[in-house]
Amino acid sequence: MNASPLRFALTFVVLQTFLTGAVEVWANDMVLADAQQKITRAGARVSVTGSTENFTGQVRVDPVWSADGNSNVSGGLVSFEPGARSAWHTHPAGQRLLVISGVGLIQEWGKPVQEVRPGDLIWCPPGVKHWHGAAPNSAMTHLAVTGAVAGKNVSWMEKVTDEQYDAR
Template sequence: MNRISCTLVSVLLALAVVKASQASEPAGQQVTAAGMQSSAVGPADFFTGRVRVDPLYSANQNINASGAYVTFEPGARSAWHTHPEGQYLVVVAGVGRTQEWGKPVQEIKAGDVVWCPPGVKHWHGAASNVAMTHLAVTGTKEGKNVQWMEKVSDEQYASR
């Protein structure tokens, strides 16, 4: 085959790939195997105590939300923060606490679902003597999903 024929075949193959990618059928499922994303330590600037974040998925062009498991050791908690598009927390293990600014601390347990509306200042973490893990599903706006604020004081954490 001469160079012109090889070039023509390459162009035709490239056009076929482009046309196939523009087909109206949706893309297939994607599976991210467990353990393919590394756990991270919750940064001390945004958390008090030992916190582990296990990312699950990022926001993308198809769904404007990210997901992660967050595990708080006893007494650990987030700083005060807001979410521009809100956040769902699904408690999957243990006992925790959450508080909206100006309201009392609430206890949360495995099976509870917490809705944190957009722009509402709040924090969440573990109970003082029991760890807590929640699934966080967090909306994203213009590439941002959280606005961190001041840390929760020991007095705020202990209040009821």
């Protein structure tokens, strides 16, 4: 069988691409072979009470993970007793909230208070002033995933007044 020069060149390119890809996969496997999963056992992280400077009512923060060399975001479960809420605040890299249980309230500055329920996902854009907490008659827990800029993940502001909280 007589192969044409074009067919030979195409076969060479395909073979070269395959071999290059195989080398890249092998190199990636070598890097990944040195990586190991890390398990942080339940109970290894200490729960803290939300500070009275930044929260109204009873709030517990359970750190889930911290920002580190692998990821520039932290995560925490924040549990609000009925009527408890954060102060007004912003996040330089934004924040995602996933409501885990209960009924909560959120508000962006200048906009109406909104009710949130389990499964609701809230995106708080960078620099947008907001607050979040539990509804008056229900506790609420959310998972907060917060990015950091230059090591800072939140700027706290004034507390939410009872009038602001009740403006539904």
